[in-house]
Amino acid sequence: MTTPPDRTTTAEHPERTVARQLQAARARRRRRIRTGFGRLALYAFLGGFALLMVFPFVYMAASALKTPADTFRYPPKVLPREAEVIVVDGEELPVYSLPVEGNPTDVLLAEQGIEAGVFVDPDNPDDPEDQVAWPLALAEDTGRTAVVDGEEVGVFVVPVGGDTEERALARTTVVGRFIGQDDPSLETFAVVRTAPAAEAITARWENFSDVLDRRGLDRALTNTILVTGLVVLGILFTSIMGGYAFARIRFPGRNALFLAYLGSIMIPFIVVIVPLFQLMVSLGWIDHLGVLVWPFLFNAYGTFLMRQFFMGIPKELDEAAVIDGAKRWRILWRIYVPLSWPAIATLGTFSFLYAWNSFVWPLVAIQTANEEDWVLTTALRQLGGQSVESPNLIFAGIVIAVVVPMAIFVAAQRYFVENVATSGIK
Amino acid sequence: MTTEVLASRPATRGDAWWLTPLVIWQAVYAAAAALATGLVVARTGIVITGTPRLVAIGILGLITLFAALSVPWIIRRNHRGRLAAFLLNLVLAVGAGFLTLQETNVFNGLDALGGTFGRGIPFLALMAVGWLIAGWAGKVTGPTARALRLAARWLVIIGLALLLIRVGLLPGVWTFLTRLVQPAALTPAAVAVVASLWTRILLSDEPNPIFRSTKAQLEIMDGLFFVSPNVLGFLAFLAGPLAFSLFVSFTDWDGLSEAAWVGISNYxxxxxxxxxxxxxxxxxxxxxxxxxxxxxxxxxxxxxxxxxxxxxxxxxxxxxxxxxxxxVGVALIWKQLYNATVGYINYGLVRLWDLINLLPGLDLAPPQPQWLSSxxxxxxxxxxxxxxxxxxxxxxxxxxxxxxxxxxxxxxxxxxxxxxxxxxxxxxxxxxxxxxxxxxxxxxxxxxxxxxxxxxxxxxxxxxxxxxxxxxxxxxxxxxxxxxxxxxxxxxxxxxxxxxxxxxxxxxxxxxxxxxxxxxx
The missing domain is CATH 1.10.3720.10 (MetI-like)
Structure with missing residues (x-):
């Protein structure tokens, strides 16, 4: 692109100088951010914080694929692991992971009940990390003795960590003989009870079917989809109509009514919960799915949001249409609505999240025993209380509840995040 | 502009066939409302007690008053009559429609839909695909766009039709019809139909010359019509309950027996x-x-x-x-993270203290709080x-x-x-x-x-x-x-x-x- 020649370059205006300085400062700033250490530090910090925010979800997703025992492991590990087994002659044999000549190796148990000794370092006899169990028959007696815990005991040469060392025989035990899974010539000995199992990273997808089929989350999921869909459609419809009326049609009491709407946003839902519950009881709706839908098709936030957006649409558009004889109904749906997709997408996403994640009202309005009408949040809460022994199922349930809103958010975030910001929706 | 045109031809402000039936309907409306008010006042038939009774009497009284006033107003071809009849019939249509749905148990019929809805979800996906195609059609031009839009529309329509059939719409409609023919449901249904017809007629352009409605007056009617779903919901499920809650907070109500006024003693x-x-x-x-x-x-x-x-x-x-x-999900995740023995937070503290203990001369025991129970x-x-x-x-x-x-x-x-x-x-x-x-x-x-x-x-x-x-x-x-x-x-x-x-x-x-x-x- 070419720019027209600057006619004032010859005369040094003071304003020009300032402008040039500004430009230089701008360039400096850009340089400082774009290059070097500052940028790296910024990304490191933001990334670190992001890790903090995302870790619980990573942990959730990984734990949803774990076995129950794996969720109680200490130290905890993120990825799901299961003990490896090998099938020999139709029999499942556990695979162990033991050091052979200093290298960790996958081994199989070949023989049990071998008499062995627990050999300790005479200088440090109580450290459990520094003890070796080895068959007495294979330990080479040095003939010397050492004193352990005030007792005189024999000293033997035993393999320790790929090498051999002199150790004192503290007591006797029983060990098993393990041979290498791939190379049967490798051999080692260890106490069978405490031998660590070889583990592989696996995924236990059955957790999901378990939680859907047997814990009743399938019904809760379809209920939630149904309720959320109806609430979103209802809120969109009433908010678009109400927002248009507040934005564009003059009628007595409009401003007072709008103020009342704004005021009602400030009132905590919890204040309404008791009388609303009573109203639902008297209508006979309590403990039915509809109780989660019908009262929530009207939303002051949504009306406010749509009104604000409609206010920004040039008035001349519908004035022209009125002269054309188009009725307001058609003006709204043919002119205003197509122009308002960002606001509608925002309101749709917002009301989706609001309906999908609502917890207090379903908790109050649907009885615990009425599993047929549970939604995901209440079902999850029940699951959290019942499946204390198998957190993997709880996590699978959370994944099911969380993955849909997250997908919607990712799809709509272009509209959503920006409009949350401008409308201040919470 | 329209106003002047309308005003300039008084000779044509004639009649319409529906004017006499409307007057009769409004008169019946007023009589029925008066009867209902009387029943509440006399506490026979409709029994409401305490402050809600006073509120009900007030509302019913107002409805009676305006229904009665609308009769002479309509006869004199006054726009106020049109407005009053429009609003009263709108409210009546909503109320009677609500009663019909309540009597035919449609509101709680959602439970049944919850049971069958799962079968329809694949078709919901089909509709979503159609919707996506429609969005895509907006980005291209020419005959392709037209074809895409057509395909999108049919995908959505077919998806919806299959969805409705699959979730059991037909048996649902049959159940609804069998319940509708009961008198308790049929009466409000008939009233709702008639009232909504009146609403429709009064909102249309047809009565404009008869009532000499000005543009501003018509705008008011439009405005009230457009906010009505919102406002009725707002009154029924927010403002009404709020007022009721304030009232209840001055009583000893237990939700079952009659409430006794206890003044500010709750507070x-x-x-x-x-x-x-x-x-x-x-x-x-x-x-x-x-x-x-x-x-x-x-x-x-x-x-x-x-x-x-x-x-x-x-x-x-x-x-x-x-x-x-x-x-709920977030809290349940954190519940596991907080676990005092195997949770990640206490494990993280152990690792952090290991790091700190690398400093010479330090051998501190890491804190292992019982996060949730202490x-x-x-x-x-x-x-x-x-x-x-x-x-x-x-x-x-x-x-x-x-x-x-x-x-x-x-x-x-x-x-x-x-x-x-x-x-x-x-x-x-x-x-x-x-x-x-x-x-x-x-x-x-x-x-x-x-x-x-x-x-x-x-x-x-x-x-x-x-x-x-x-x-x-x-x-x-x-x-x-x-x-x-x-x-x-x-x-x-x-x-x-x-x-x-x-x-x-x-x-x-x-x-x-x-x-x-x-x-x-």
Missing amino acids: TDLVTDPFFLKSLRNILYFGVLAVPLSVLPALGLAALLNTKMPGMKFFRALYFLPAVAGV PSTAMLSMVIVFSFSTIGLNTVLFLAGLQSVPGDLYEAAELDGAGPWAKFRRITIPMLAPTTVFVVITTTILALQLFSEPFILNAPQLSPNGPGNATLTPVIYLYQNAFERFNQGYASAIGWALFLLIFAITIVYFRTQRDRGVLST
Whole structure:
């Protein structure tokens, strides 16, 4: 692109100088951010914080694929692991992971009940990390003795960590003989009870079917989809109509009514919960799915949001249409609505999240025993209380509840995040 | 313009065939409303007691009055008659329609749909595909776009039809019809149909010359029609219950038997109720920690994210995830993280202390708190979960505020040699003050209503001075009173007290900020 020649370059205006300085400062700033250490530090910090925010979800997703025992492991590990087994002659044999000549190796148990000794370092006899169990028959007696815990005991040469060392025989035990899974010539000995199992990273997808089929989350999921869909459609419809009326049609009491709407946003839902519950009881709706839908098709936030957006649409558009004889109904749906997709997408996403994640009202309005009408949040809460022994199922349930809103958010975030910001929706 | 045209031809303001039936209908309407008012006043047939009775008498009386007035108004071809008849029939149509659906059990028929809806979900996906294609069609032009739009429309229509059939629409409609022919349902259904026909006629253009309605008058009718779904819902499910709640808070109602007026004793009881006072102390402690922890990091993050470098939107979306995930899921995840023996947090502390102990001469035992069950850390755990959930949202709000800060300010400051910190301190913070006020107020309102986190994480019990009520919050106490002990009156009083607290804190904060000149308007 070419720019027209600057006619004032010859005369040094003071304003020009300032402008040039500004430009230089701008360039400096850009340089400082774009290059070097500052940028790296910024990304490191933001990334670190992001890790903090995302870790619980990573942990959730990984734990949803774990076995129950794996969720109680200490130290905890993120990825799901299961003990490896090998099938020999139709029999499942556990695979162990033991050091052979200093290298960790996958081994199989070949023989049990071998008499062995627990050999300790005479200088440090109580450290459990520094003890070796080895068959007495294979330990080479040095003939010397050492004193352990005030007792005189024999000293033997035993393999320790790929090498051999002199150790004192503290007591006797029983060990098993393990041979290498791939190379049967490798051999080692260890106490069978405490031998660590070889583990592989696996995924236990059955957790999901378990939680859907047997814990009743399938019904809760379809209920939630149904309720959320109806609430979103209802809120969109009433908010678009109400927002248009507040934005564009003059009628007595409009401003007072709008103020009342704004005021009602400030009132905590919890204040309404008791009388609303009573109203639902008297209508006979309590403990039915509809109780989660019908009262929530009207939303002051949504009306406010749509009104604000409609206010920004040039008035001349519908004035022209009125002269054309188009009725307001058609003006709204043919002119205003197509122009308002960002606001509608925002309101749709917002009301989706609001309906999908609502917890207090379903908790109050649907009885615990009425599993047929549970939604995901209440079902999850029940699951959290019942499946204390198998957190993997709880996590699978959370994944099911969380993955849909997250997908919607990712799809709509272009509209959503920006409009949350401008409308201040919470 | 239209007005003048209409006014200029008085000779044609004639009649329409429906005018006489309308007058008769309005007269019957007035008589029926008068009868209903009489029944409520005499307490026969319709029995409502106490203040609700007075409210019902007032509303029914007004309806009777305007229905009666509409008759002479319509006869005199006065626009007021049209307006009154329109509104009364609109309300009647909604009310009778509601009654019909209630009598035919459509509202609770949703349960049955919940059972069959799962079968229809694949077709929902089909509709979504159609919708996506429609969106795609908007981006291309020419005959392709037309074909795409056509395909999209048919996909949606077929998807919807299959969905409705699959979820059992036909048997559902049959059930509805068999119930509809019962007199209890058929009467309101007929009334609803007639009333909505009247509404439609009166809203159309046809009566304009008859009633000489002006453009402004017609606009009023349109306005009332457009807000009516919203306003009726607002009155029925928000404003009405709110007023009722205020009334109940002055009674000893248990939700079943008749309510007795107890004056302000519910409120005076609150002041001496150790549990309520404990819950107040808890929530104030929570708020004092949770609000700064949710707002200050968000402010810092927003300032860092407010650059034009690549990837900032990605980080913004990541920070927002907890807000999307919903409080129940988030709380359950944290419940496992907080586990005192195998949870990641205590494990992290062990590893952190291992690092610290690398320093010469140090051999400290890592703290292993019982996060959720120990009274000293229980509320702190809630603070962490709450902040985790709200930081992302607050960051986005601050970012929006930052967009409106003119970049020139920073450039001018740089000319004066200001460093990053000075710019943040002297420009960002003052310029963001209105946003900060908003963020602080909304976060405070949210914090004071804390319920789900403690309810799921450690279910506070009411044991006097015991460790069980370390996370007792006013809303949890309200819940327990209303739905476990059935002290509905007392629960309502707690709700209003909490509302007053929120209101007072908001006003005080707003005032101090305004006095400091932060809010210019």
